[in-house]
Amino acid sequence: MKILFLNGPNLNLLGTREPDKYGNQTLNDIEEYIKKEAELLNVEVNFYQSNIEGELVDKIQSAKNEYDGLVINPAAYTHTSVAIRDALLAVNIPAVEIHLSNIHKREEFRKISLTAPACIGQITGFGANSYKLGLIAITDYLKSL
Numbered sequence: 453m454k455i456l457f458l459n460g461p462n463l464n465l466l467g468t469r470e471p472d473k474y475g476n477q478t479l480n481d482i483e484e485y486i487k488k489e490a491e492l493l494n495v496e497v498n499f500y501q502s503n504i505e506g507e508l509v510d511k512i513q514s515a516k517n518e519y520d521g522l523v524i525n526p527a528a529y530t531h532t533s534v535a536i537r538d539a540l541l542a543v544n545i546p547a548v549e550i551h552l553s554n555i556h557k558r559e560e561f562r563k564i565s566l567t568a569p570a571c572i573g574q575i576t577g578f579g580a581n582s583y584k585l586g587l588i589a590i591t592d593y594l595k596s597l
């Protein structure tokens with residue numbers, strides 16, 4: 453089983469970016485941790501991060517023949533990107549949306565996710581653990597098919 457973790461804009465700054473909201477771990481730290489967890493589950497995992505909407509769309513499109521599932525933190529594009537939502541619907545690869553912070557507890561504009569309706573479900577508010585919960589959710593879902 454092969455899972456792609458997609459990370460949107462500014463997540464490359466994790467570790468120093470608003471640590472009160474997003475924690476102290478870098479994206480690299482999270483990736484290392486998730487890769488260890490994935491090994492235990494016998495799942496292959498790759499990480500990708502981009503600050504550019506079109507690059508995320510390209511990556512979703514090219515995932516079609518390579519990955520069984522996606523875990524996506526679209527970051528700010530969660531709230532704005534029809535293009536990422538459409539790409540997820542177009543490729544029809546099962547996806548789980550994740551967020552470090554609880555987007556429903558924050559500003560009004562963050563409570564709306566354009567991308568979540570293109571996903572199986574959403575995990576939000578567990579810090580870096582949202583990535584682990586996302587891995588478990590997508591793996592269990594794919595195993596149940």
Ligand code: DQA
Binds near residue numbers: 463527528529551552
């Ligand atoms: C985020 C929440 C978004 O609202 C924000 O724009 C991000 C990070 C999160 O993981 O909590 O960049 O996706």
